[in-house]
Amino acid sequence: MSFSTLGLAPSLLNAIAEIGYDEPTAIQRAAIPAMLRGEDVLGAAQTGSGKTAAFALPLLHTLLERRGGARQLHGLVLVPTRELAVQVGESIRKLVSHLNAPVKVAIVFGGVSINPQMMALRGGADIVVATPGRLLDLIEHRALSIAHTATLVLDEADRLLDLGFSEELNRILALLPARRQNLFFSATFPPAVQKLADGMLHQPARIEVLSEAASQPAITQRAIAVDVPRRTMLLKHLIQEHKWRGVMVFVATKYAADHVADKLNRNGIRAASFHGELSQGARTETLTDFRSGRLQALVATDVAARGIDIARLPAVVNYDLPRSAVDYTHRIGRTGRAGASGVAISFVTADAEQHFRLIEKRQNQRVPRETIPGFERTETAPPVSGVTDTENGGIKGKRKSKKDKLREAAARAGGE
Template sequence: MSFTSLGLSPALAQAASAQGYLAPTAVQLAAVPAILQGHDVLATAQTGSGKTAAYCLPLLQQWLTGSQAAPRQTHTLILLPTRELAAQVGDTLRQLAQDLPRRPKIAVVFGGVSINPQMMALRGGADIVAATPGRLLDLLAHNALRLSAVKTLVLDEADRLLDLGFADELSRVLALLPPYRQNLLFSATFPPAVRALAEQLLNQPQRIDITPSDAAAPDIRQRVIEVDAAQRTLLLRHLLHTHGWERVLVFVASRHSADRVAGKLQAAGIRAAALHGDCSQGQRGQVLADLKSGRLQVLVATDVAARGIDIARLPAVVNYDLPRSPVDYTHRIGRTGRAGASGEAISFVSADCAAHFQLIEKRQRLRLPRERIAGFEPKAAAPETAVPANDGNGGIKGKRKSKKDKLREAAAREQAERS
């Protein structure tokens, strides 16, 4: 099936092909007609499945065929959780719109940079605005734009926008939007609690759930390597040398860890840099550009890089630190194996986090073999609270002491002290 058969103009169909979409992906096949027909949409599809184009293409078609009686009013608002994702969506919209007979004015706004250039860019209005919630509220407070004409609201990475970290800002934005509008929610993951919140925003939505059985599953080889925490950097250097990866994305748990690991790699002569929330927008943009161009070999990042960053032909992702949740695991490994390419996702598992990785496996319905690399075999043993790997229950259940057990132990200690 072609893009034109979905209701897109030849110019948009050609633009999609130019961006590497030779035929619609599964999520695009389902979402594009639903959006063009005016339905609300709740779409779940794996990372790298073409979700961004699945809503950008019909939004541009709607703008192209819609009334131009009120140009430069914001008809479409796209909310995103990170600066990088906002910038990427803006780039996608501009690339898809570059050969249209007339082009919409597209504004991309996010925090971490001066607000003044963004206010200047919004002079005269904008047709489509891609924004992070906090900066959008700042611009609204400065009367830099209005939302009274918004006809379509998009939440990209909707699960993140609906969680507690963004709940207050999102509520304030929603209160400023017209009550009758089209709502489009896209994400790779929708935990049950978040899905319940999403349903409250939608009016008789078209539900789209693209599972790996519905589309070609990403070709990602997932590996687990057991290693002591103190040996992880040396093991990472060993893997870089033996695999010869041109570029690799390494995930860590904190900003301090990102700087520390990147510094150790740099001291070993490896082209590495850190990416985290304390980096300025200029720094964040530069390190991503350097990784994509090959000037960097290793980007050590916190979960700020787990969503929305699209690095073509990224061969490997390494979980130096395990993610806090199974949802974050999905988003992290989804940075590789994109657009039909193959990739490798490696997780370092030390004894003290073995139980946590079993929980990730349980939630992901995985069971991955453990590997040991010669010269880096772990010396520490897993805590006794971890369930043996062959327990057969597919997950973990900590052998926690009951309240009665704790009281008995306390009584025994007291008795021993008295005697």
């Protein structure tokens, strides 16, 4: 199937050809016709599946069809993090740059001064890509109205709820017109996400591409048994052995991100930490350095697990295991994107063994434990009194400390 069979306007087909898109992905083939018919859409798809173009192309098609008179907001795209806002917004702008008709795309997020964003919204915008907190700030400053929005897109809806945006989402939904098209995308559908979708969508077209073999990313999963004190040296060993040009390393806390990055730098590996307590300028600069190859390792908390697209990232390492199987899925999804292959390695310490088994159970896949010569695990696990579902809180006895909760609150604030 080609894009020409999906019903898109000739100007969009020309833009697609100029950009170099070959043929539609699975979610694009299913979603675009439904959106062009005006249906609400409930889409389940992993990042890297072509989801942005799946909603951007029909959004631009209907905008070009209906445009007339004064400019008013046609499409509102809500995303969980600053990085995803930039990524999605720039993808839409890339399509727009190949159109003859002028289309104004605004990208707004917190962590930076609001004044330039208010200036950019003078005269209105056709499409706005926003994080919820900054969108509400702009509405309160009367820089933007969403009262006549034709289409609402929730991208990575599960992460929006993970980061505590429920209240903001409810306030935004109350300000939108009752009659609108809703496009709802999520990689996972825990109960809270399904409840949100049920309340928003009217007889949606349900699109599920996760089970299609062709859409599954080519990610080799590995689990290496190792003692806690040996993880950093094992990480250095793997980077040097495999000659990874880039690796994303996930840790549990801001302190761990800074500490591991410092250790890698001392051992001759160019690394930087990435977490919610960094300023937006520092986050942008760090990502630029990583994408350009000036950094070999990016040591990140889960603030980076979603919304960051690093082209051809060869490897992801779970230095610390995530608290949930859902976060595990999103972490490893940073590699193996857009048809490329990748490897995802988890360090499994003795006291994390039971937790990793629960992650395996959730994803219905057993990952054989490996031992690397010179890094054999010698520690033994403490007795486990019981476990809980990893999707809803991890292991009993491993509850978050007050400091962990404060760090997570800071990370959530960084996401706005």
